[in-house]
Amino acid sequence: MSPKRLFQSVVVVLALLIAPSTHGIEPITLDPILESAELERIAAIDLAKPTAVSVFVPGGAGGGSGVLISPEGYALTNFHVTSPAGSFMRCGLNDGRVYDAVIVGIDPVGDLAMIRLLGRDDFPYAEMGSSRAAQAGDWCMVIGNPFLLASNLQPTVTWGILSGVGRYQYPSGTLLEYGDCLQTDASINPGNSGGPIYDSSGKVIGIVGRASFEKRGRVNVGVGYAISINQAKNFLGYLRSGRIVDHATLGATVVTDPDGGVVVSNILDTSDAYRRGLRYGAEILEIDGRIVQTANDVQNILATFPNGWRVPLTFRYEGKTTNTLVRLMSVHLPDELLEKMAGALPPPPPRQAPKPDQEEGDKEEGDEKKPAESIPDKLRKAIAGKANPKYPKAVNEQLVSRKGYANYHFNQVQQERFRNALRSQFPGGKAGESVAWVIEAETDQPQPQQVQIRIGKDKTELVVGEKTFEATSRGKLYDEVVDGSVAGMLPALDAWRRMIEKGPQKFGETFYLGSMPLAGERPLRDCMVGLDGELEVRWMSHPDSELVEVVEVFADRDEDPAELWVIRENGDEQPSILDLRYGLDSVLRLKIKSWQQVPAETAEAQPEEAAE
Amino acid sequence: MRFAATIAIAMIVSWNAKAEPPLAEWAREGQQRVVKIYGAGGLAGLEAYQSGILVSPDGHVATSWSYVLDVEPIVLLDDGRRFESTIVGFEPALELAVLKIDATDLPYFPIEEKIEAQWGDPILAISNLFNIATGKEPASVMQGTIAAVSDLDARRGTFKTPYRGKVMILDLIANNPGAAGGAVIDSEGRLIGMLGKELRDSATGVWLNYSIPAKELRGTIGDIIAGRTTSAPPPAEAMLPRDQSHDPKTLGLVMLPDVLETTPAYIDEVVPDSAAAKADLRPDDLILLVGGKRVDGQRTLRKLLRMIDRRDDVELTIQRDTEILPLVLRP
Numbered sequence: 001m002s003p004k005r006l007f008q009s010v011v012v013v014l015a016l017l018i019a020p021s022t023h024g025i026e027p028i029t030l031d032p033i034l035e036s037a038e039l040e041r042i043a044a045i046d047l048a049k050p051t052a053v054s055v056f057v058p059g060g061a062g063g064g065s066g067v068l069i070s071p072e073g074y075a076l077t078n079f080h081v082t083s084p085a086g087s088f089m090r091c092g093l094n095d096g097r098v099y100d101a102v103i104v105g106i107d108p109v110g111d112l113a114m115i116r117l118l119g120r121d122d123f124p125y126a127e128m129g130s131s132r133a134a135q136a137g138d139w140c141m142v143i144g145n146p147f148l149l150a151s152n153l154q155p156t157v158t159w160g161i162l163s164g165v166g167r168y169q170y171p172s173g174t175l176l177e178y179g180d181c182l183q184t185d186a187s188i189n190p191g192n193s194g195g196p197i198y199d200s201s202g203k204v205i206g207i208v209g210r211a212s213f214e215k216r217g218r219v220n221v222g223v224g225y226a227i228s229i230n231q232a233k234n235f236l237g238y239l240r241s242g243r244i245v246d247h248a249t250l251g252a253t254v255v256t257d258p259d260g261g262v263v264v265s266n267i268l269d270t271s272d273a274y275r276r277g278l279r280y281g282a283e284i285l286e287i288d289g290r291i292v293q294t295a296n297d298v299q300n301i302l303a304t305f306p307n308g309w310r311v312p313l314t315f316r317y318e319g320k321t322t323n324t325l326v327r328l329m330s331v332h333l334p335d336e337l338l339e340k341m342a343g344a345l346p347p348p349p350p351r352q353a354p355k356p357d358q359e360e361g362d363k364e365e366g367d368e369k370k371p372a373e374s375i376p377d378k379l380r381k382a383i384a385g386k387a388n389p390k391y392p393k394a395v396n397e398q399l400v401s402r403k404g405y406a407n408y409h410f411n412q413v414q415q416e417r418f419r420n421a422l423r424s425q426f427p428g429g430k431a432g433e434s435v436a437w438v439i440e441a442e443t444d445q446p447q448p449q450q451v452q453i454r455i456g457k458d459k460t461e462l463v464v465g466e467k468t469f470e471a472t473s474r475g476k477l478y479d480e481v482v483d484g485s486v487a488g489m490l491p492a493l494d495a496w497r498r499m500i501e502k503g504p505q506k507f508g509e510t511f512y513l514g515s516m517p518l519a520g521e522r523p524l525r526d527c528m529v530g531l532d533g534e535l536e537v538r539w540m541s542h543p544d545s546e547l548v549e550v551v552e553v554f555a556d557r558d559e560d561p562a563e564l565w566v567i568r569e570n571g572d573e574q575p576s577i578l579d580l581r582y583g584l585d586s587v588l589r590l591k592i593k594s595w596q597q598v599p600a601e602t603a604e605a606q607p608e609e610a611a612e
Numbered sequence: 613m614r615f616a617a618t619i620a621i622a623m624i625v626s627w628n629a630k631a632e633p634p635l636a637e638w639a640r641e642g643q644q645r646v647v648k649i650y651g652a653g654g655l656a657g658l659e660a661y662q663s664g665i666l667v668s669p670d671g672h673v674a675t676s677w678s679y680v681l682d683v684e685p686i687v688l689l690d691d692g693r694r695f696e697s698t699i700v701g702f703e704p705a706l707e708l709a710v711l712k713i714d715a716t717d718l719p720y721f722p723i724e725e726k727i728e729a730q731w732g733d734p735i736l737a738i739s740n741l742f743n744i745a746t747g748k749e750p751a752s753v754m755q756g757t758i759a760a761v762s763d764l765d766a767r768r769g770t771f772k773t774p775y776r777g778k779v780m781i782l783d784l785i786a787n788n789p790g791a792a793g794g795a796v797i798d799s800e801g802r803l804i805g806m807l808g809k810e811l812r813d814s815a816t817g818v819w820l821n822y823s824i825p826a827k828e829l830r831g832t833i834g835d836i837i838a839g840r841t842t843s844a845p846p847p848a849e850a851m852l853p854r855d856q857s858h859d860p861k862t863l864g865l866v867m868l869p870d871v872l873e874t875t876p877a878y879i880d881e882v883v884p885d886s887a888a889a890k891a892d893l894r895p896d897d898l899i900l901l902v903g904g905k906r907v908d909g910q911r912t913l914r915k916l917l918r919m920i921d922r923r924d925d926v927e928l929t930i931q932r933d934t935e936i937l938p939l940v941l942r943p
Contacts, residue, residue, distance in 0.1 A: 136753045137639030137736075161635070163752040167744060183744060185754040185784060212742045214789060215657070216819060222754055222785030223742060256747070294747050 040200075045141065045157055047202035051126035052155045052195060053077070053117070054092040054145040055101075057085040065144030065155070065195025066091065066115065067204055068125040073099070073117035074240075076232055077194030078209050079106050080176065082113040083341075087399055087407065088391045091117050092153035093124075102395045105239035106406045108341045109247040109331060110303070111176045111209050112232060113194070113406075114239035118394045126196060129203030131165070131182060131228035138162045142186045142208055142224070144195025155195075160186030168296050168303075169210065169225055174331055175340060177247070179303025181225045182206045188224030197226045205229050231304035237515025237524055238306045242410030245514065246337055248305040248328035254284060256294040264315075270558040272327035273313065275583065282317035288520070307331065308513065308527075312520040325520050325584060338404070414512035415504040418528045418539070421546035422500050426574045427597055429500040435597040437497055441578065441590040451590050453489070455497050457600045460490040464588070474533045481535070481555035481562045486588040488562030489580045492551040495537040499530060508532050516540075518549060525549065547573065638801045642738045643750040644690045644719045645803075646795050647673055649697075649711070651685035663739040663751065663794035664711065665806060666720040671695070671713040672837050674829065675793035676809050677702045678709075682874070682908070687713050692748025701836030701843045704900050704929060705936040707775050707808060708829055710836040721795065721803035723830045729780060729804040733758045737786040737823070739794025739807055751794070756784030764811075764822070771811045771820060774936040779822040780805050786821050787811070796823040843906035851918045858917040858926055863941050864888040867910055874909030887926075887941040894932065901929035 053066035053075050064081030068074070075091070082089065082103055091101045104114040117123060134140075142158045149156055164183035171177030184197060188211045197206040206226030213221065238245040251271025252264050261283045267274050278284075284292055287301045288311040305311065307330035314323050332340065391399065402408035423429055427437065436456040442448035449465035460477070462469040469487035471477050477491040495507075504510035509531040515524035518540055525540040536554040538561075541547060547568065554561040560582040567577035574595065580588040645666045653660030664675035664687065673687055687697045695713035702709035729735075737754045745751050760781040764771055780796070787810050796805035805823030812819050835841045851857070860867055864886015868878040877899040882888045899907050902916040904927070920926055926941040 135636045135640075136643065136750060137636035139635070161639075161753060161755045163754055164744060164750065166749070183752060185756075212744075212788075214742075220785070221788055223744070223752070223788065296746065296749070 041159075044198070044200055044202035045143075048126065048141070048143055048196070048198045048204075049094050049155060049157070050124035051204070052094070052143040054148075054150040054153060054155060055081055055085075055115075055194060056090045056092065056098075056148070058088060058090055061085070063089075063145065063148050064191055064193040065208065067194075067196035067207065068093075068117065068123050069128065069204075069236075070125050071123050072121055073101075073119075073123045074104065075101070075115050075117055076196075076207050076239075077113050077115060078207065079108050079111045079113045080209075081194040082106065082115060083108075087401075088388070088395050089115065091115070092150060093117075094154055096153050098153070100392045100395050102398050103406045104410050105242050105245060107235055107239060107245045107247075107306075108175050108337065109171070109177055110227060110231060110235065111178070112207065112227060112235055112239065114236075116398065116410075118398070126198070126204040127202075128229050128233065129199050129201075129205045131180075131205045131230045134162055134165050134182060134199065134205050136162050136164050139200040140182075140184055140186055140197055140205065141200070142184065142188060142192060142195065142197050144192040144208065146187070146189035146191040148191045158187040160184050163223070166300060167225065168300050173340065176210075177303050178209060178225055178227060180228050180231060180300040181209075182228055184224050184226065185222045186224065187220040189220050190218055192224070207232055228304065234304055234309075234524075235306055235514075237526065238513070240410060241414060241512045241514045242405050242407045243511070243514075244337060244341070244404060244406055246307045246330045246332050248302055248307045248309055249331050250278075250298075250302060250326065251329045252278060254295050254298050256296075257283070260293070262292055262295055262298055268329075271329055272310075272560075275560060276313070276324040276326050277317065277322055278313070278315055278326070279317055282315045284313070284315045285321070286312070286314040288312055302328070306514060306516070309516045310520060311517065334404075411512050414526075415510060415528070417546075418512065418526070418541070419503045421541065422496075422539075422548070425547055427500075427595060429497075429597070431503055432501065434501060434600040435497075436600045437493065437595065438598055439493075439578075439595045440593040442593065444577070444589040444591055448591070453493065455490070455493045460494050462487050462490055474535065477553075478534050478555045481553050482559060484560070484562075484582045484587065486580060488553060488582070489564055489578065489588060491532075491535055491553045492537070492562060492564035492580075495530060495532050495535070495553065496539070496548070496551055498532075499537075499539070504528075504530070513538070515543065638797070638799070639736060639738070639753040640750070641719070641801055642736060642795055642797050643753065645721050646690065646738045646740070646751045648688040648740045648743075648745065648751070649673070649675055649680060649685050649793065650688070651680035652682040653680055659743065659789045661740065661743045661790050662792045663741075663790065663807070665793065665795045665803065666718050667710070667723060667833055668837055669716060669718050669720050671715040671718060672700070672720075672833075673697065673711040673713065674806060674833050675709055675711060676806070677704060677707045678792060678809060681709055681711075685711060687711060688747070689715070689718070690748070690750055698844065699906065701832075701841055702906060703832045703836075704931060705774055705776065706824065706829055706832055707773065708806075708824075708832060710833060721797075723803055723826050723833060725827075725830065727798075727802060727804055727827060729758055729761065729798060729825060731758050731760050733804075734799050735782070735804065736797050737782065737784060737791075737794060737807060738797065739786070739788075739791035741786075741788040741791040741794070743790050754784050754786055756782055756786070759783040761825070769934065770814055772814065772934050773809070773811055774931060774934050775808070775824065777828045778825055779808070780825055782821040782823060784821060785819075786823070787819065796826075841904060843901060843904060851915070852921060854918070856922055858920045858922055858924075858943075859914060860917065862887075862922060862943065863917075863926060865893070867913070870910045872909070874911065877907050877910050877913045887943050891928075891939045891941045893928075893930070893939065893941075896932075898931045899928055900931055900936070901927075903927050904929075 051068045055066050056063040061084050066075045066077035087103045089101050091099050099117040101115045101117045106113045143155045163185050167181045167183045169178035192208050195208045196204045199205050208226045210225050212223040252267035254262050255265045257263050264282045292298050310327045313326045398409050400408040439453040441451040452463045454461045459472050480487040499507050507530050513527040513529050518525045528539040530537045538552040540550040551564045552561045563581040565579040566575045569576045578590045647664040649662050649664045662680050664673040667674045687695045697711040697713045700712045734757050738751050740751045758780045764779045791807045792809040794807040798804045803826050805825050864883035865888050866881035868880045879897045907913045928939045
């Protein structure tokens, strides 16, 4: 019986109970409040059900659930649901059809994965609610594929309330950490993993991931947990990058002070937090605008951020309160996460052996596992292998394997988008067209100094009043950034110009990192990274206009990068102000008078004349 | 019965249709009246935590009588404040204990006299099951209905509990590790029951989800709070000289060798024809109370007997398997 029918019949049964028994033949009348409540519930379920995905690992190696979040077929699920499948899975929707799906990106620490269902551009998708607005006692529902029952592709609906919000569930090692998660008494069983939990109006508020199982076996005991949708929202850009993404840490450890408050118990002097003045013994008051009072509060917030995010931090140290911004570090070293992932996956089950007994403790569920192909082999294939001949053509067309990526194809898509956006916005340019930039400006001071910037193919130059900064080599540019010099503007402009000319493929190693706040502010900006010799350059672009807003150049990882802020006024596409910052301090702010592109030779040949 | 069903529906409707805020508010008010209790355990699958309910503004906490209370328990309030507590009274036959913390003006559940809970009533169960909440984090809230109000099939040993009264059988999985002592509230936010310890049907292996009705506990909680009964040990001055008071020997009791700081007061042997034998005390009986005072070990047992004149009767409360028995030993 479908849930809709079920609820309708519940209504009928209840109605019979309250209807006068002597008038059995009269039409049933419902209390209008009861009727509207039930109709609302039915409407919410009808709205939500088409967006729930039943995930099946081909070859019968398990499965789970998921939820569609875009008409192009992007869907969220758990990392631990996709990991046995590798790159390809089959997904059922309640329209009765099975769709091929390809892996997009994975987050092994947060137990999230993005997949893409193929074959349509008009998939039904769930509207995202806010898990921050959720509170204990709110009605909610879970729709998914418990016990992989959805062999007829009709998902199972379970209904309940939120038992708690802002819960913290310890990771196993450093993987599968659930911070700021939702707890529900709606039934969650193996196979529900990766599926959506909706609020009572059908908006998705979380991704179901695990449950408390103890001595009663691997079935629901009334305690299930879901990754908050707000955490998932933070990671959407990172997952769209096709990468294997990592989580953030402050670079400091904290403890709850017995007298109240949360204080720093240890801090790395290479962390951005340290550069911003956070010290041992400092009391942390707020992170990203949220008040923290315990170590759990701090971890609850940090666990929901991807590495590299820059967020507002407020702390009190030696009686002084500081509001600042900190760049968060990665939890793992570059290759550490890949090793851990391989280590965290279950070993290949011996043939014909009974299922290992894993009844104890708090476990992730979702995998009705049957003996499957060796998983580390699959992982290796996914990381290093080529298109799998066994996969459908449509899947192979959107699947490129590369180390560090779940699926490099989706990063290429973003790179292309970035390249096109860069060439079509001011100052623009064409592929392979070598031009030089000549920017006339004056400093933003009461008594302005004249400034001239030339960004040529072999030479870059900045003239501020009487002073000339010139760089002909990458090494010189590196030094300027390390020194925190005003000439840090040069490598940023130089990289920008060359990225337009060469494109991401020829620039150096280039990849789309994901989306992140700009100096702590939303909306999340798209972040493109280009490795330029020893320099790492990041372009931050607005998600809607795609205009570059900041170009950051990192020289030494443990120093502040040079940030070139490209400020546009009055809705112009052409920038009116360039502002160079290190940390939070502006070192050179320029009003642009003109920004011209000249043939490369002209600029190189006549520097003196132009500089007067 | 139709009347009851109508009420139940009205309650569902008031939760469902009048929108979420009231339910979340009720939940929140309930959470503020539930505490986390930490004590003995932590080994061999015995959790060192359970839940409790504030039943007076002055820091009286009703909870389940269990091994967790074998040490002076720590009580954590919903606002994160942490208190050491004392056990002011307990009633083994109800599996009930009342703790006291040194605080005032606390939110609490009054236990109303006229409160009827029936099958079909929607309820919220609030507890710190699995110790999910720590510090100031609020307890977990679950919803469901009362499936039945029934006698517990305990006397025949199906469920291993000394409790013999009515229970409310719940349709939600409320009785998890750490949930014992949690609150069950009705749609008006009133306390209607206390979650009991985990019980498993010895024949089928099925776990029971139940609550002890508040009205069964009301009188005893009231007596303990009012000081009409207390199991707290009296001051030491009241002791009599050794040759004038009772001790296990004069009663004909041979206790388990006293090797621990608090060796449980288990009887090892009963001397034939002694007062103990006449009262039908048996080996393996556990002495819980002497004259209504709590016996937390053999040392306390000897101390309490020292306060009773050798010529006087001794009132004992013992546990034999799952039964709680009051006995009087006549010298």
